[in-house]
Amino acid sequence: MSIEINAVKRDVKGTGASRRLRRAGTVPGVVYGAGKEAVTLEINAKELFLEFRHEAFHASVLSLNLDGKKENVLLRDFQMHPVRNTIQHIDFQRVSATEKIHVKVPFHFINADIAPGVKTGGGIVAHILTEADVSCLAKDLPEFLEVDLAGLEMGHSIHLSQIKLAKGVEFVQLAHGNDAAVAAIAKTRGGVADAAEETPAA
Numbered sequence: 001m002s003i004e005i006n007a008v009k010r011d012v013k014g015t016g017a018s019r020r021l022r023r024a025g026t027v028p029g030v031v032y033g034a035g036k037e038a039v040t041l042e043i044n045a046k047e048l049f050l051e052f053r054h055e056a057f058h059a060s061v062l063s064l065n066l067d068g069k070k071e072n073v074l075l076r077d078f079q080m081h082p083v084r085n086t087i088q089h090i091d092f093q094r095v096s097a098t099e100k101i102h103v104k105v106p107f108h109f110i111n112a113d114i115a116p117g118v119k120t121g122g123g124i125v126a127h128i129l130t131e132a133d134v135s136c137l138a139k140d141l142p143e144f145l146e147v148d149l150a151g152l153e154m155g156h157s158i159h160l161s162q163i164k165l166a167k168g169v170e171f172v173q174l175a176h177g178n179d180a181a182v183a184a185i186a187k188t189r190g191g192v193a194d195a196a197e198e199t200p201a202a
Contacts, residue, residue: 003051004063004070005092007031007041027087031064031073034094041066048087052078059105059131061138064092072138074103095138102172105142106131109183111150117185121154126186132160133172140168147182157184 010021010028021028027045032038051057057075064073073092081088095101107130117123132145147163159179160171173180 002063003054003057003060004065005043005051005073006047006065007043008067010040010042022086022088027090029090029092031066031071031092031094034096036094039066043090045086048090052087055106056143059103059141060143061095061141062092072097074101097138100135100137101141102133102135103141104131105134106144107147107182108144109147109149111148115149115152115185117152117154117156121185122188123154123185124188125149125152126184127182128157128184129180129182132180132182134165134169135172135175136169140166142166142169149183149185152183152185154185154187157181 007029021042022045025045026042027048029041029043030038031041061072061074063070072095074095075090076093077091079088079090080086107127109125109127112118112125115125118125134142134145142165145163145165147158149158152158159181160174161179163171163182165171
């Protein structure tokens with residue numbers, strides 16, 4: 001999925017100027033990195049929000065079309081209005097084709113319904129992590145990471161080291177010796193223990 005963001009350079013700066021831009025239906029922002037000067041920009045608010053809603057917008061290399069010149073960027077920061085749920089400001093970072101990037105990529109969990117701990121054990125899946133920081137070249141960045149829970153038993157968990165990654169992609173935590181748990185099968189409430197507690201009252 002390729003996402004392109006159209007933007008124009010913004011000459012005026014400051015809080016007052018940004019406020020006027022928002023009233024006019026545009027979002028102020030900045031793009032920086034890759035050894036180039038930072039450039040302030042503005043983007044149509046409606047067009048931006050339509051793309052912003054997609055999960056891939058937050059974990060993919062985006063194409064920024066700035067005054068007709070395209071460059072690859074990553075979303076690095078944004079500010080939302082506390083009440084209106086509109087984007088107030090957005091930051092992009094240029095990416096190099098030859099330098100590795102660190103990006104938080106979401107997990108997509110599959111086969112939870114057929115996991116033995118759920119199907120026969122009556123447990124529930126506990127999502128310990130919903131995303132993880134990966135390191136890779138821009139061309140290898142995955143939109144999401146698939147976590148297969150098909151073989152997970154009651155009381156067991158699946159760790160970063162058990163998740164298959166494409167060639168050239170690695171977990172930052174794992175590279176630092178932290179094989180964190182991603183998901184586990186936990187016992188549901190309302191089991192035997194709960195029933196025993198209700199017996200005296202009955």
